[in-house]
Amino acid sequence: MNRDSLQSSPRDAAERETLSAAVAQALDDYFTRLDGHEPDGLYRMVMEEVERPLLECVLRQCNGNQSRAAQYLGINRGTLRKKLRQHGLAL
Numbered sequence: 001m002n003r004d005s006l007q008s009s010p011r012d013a014a015e016r017e018t019l020s021a022a023v024a025q026a027l028d029d030y031f032t033r034l035d036g037h038e039p040d041g042l043y044r045m046v047m048e049e050v051e052r053p054l055l056e057c058v059l060r061q062c063n064g065n066q067s068r069a070a071q072y073l074g075i076n077r078g079t080l081r082k083k084l085r086q087h088g089l090a091l
Contacts, residue, residue: 023050052087055080059089 027046030039039045055069062068070080084090 051083052089055083055087055089 023046054073058069058072059066062072066080066084067077070077073080075083081090
């Protein structure tokens with residue numbers, strides 16, 4: 001890999017900002033719905049809410065090819081398979 005391939009393109013940066021904005025908005029909405037109550041296990045809840053749709057979407061983009069999906073996600077295939085089982089998505 002060369003140095004240029006490690007740098008994000010403007011499109012990548014814009015997509016991250018859009019995703020970041022969506023997450024921030026969802027969290028703001030969540031805190032509003034709490035109506036002053038304190039959350040419990042927020043990190044775990046967010047990770048569980050985000051991971052499943054992430055896995056589903058990437059698998060769709062890869063036409064179910066787990067090796068490609070793992071590459072897209074930057075994880076090894078064994079880790080992907082474990083996560084798929086955890087979310088009831090194992091094929």
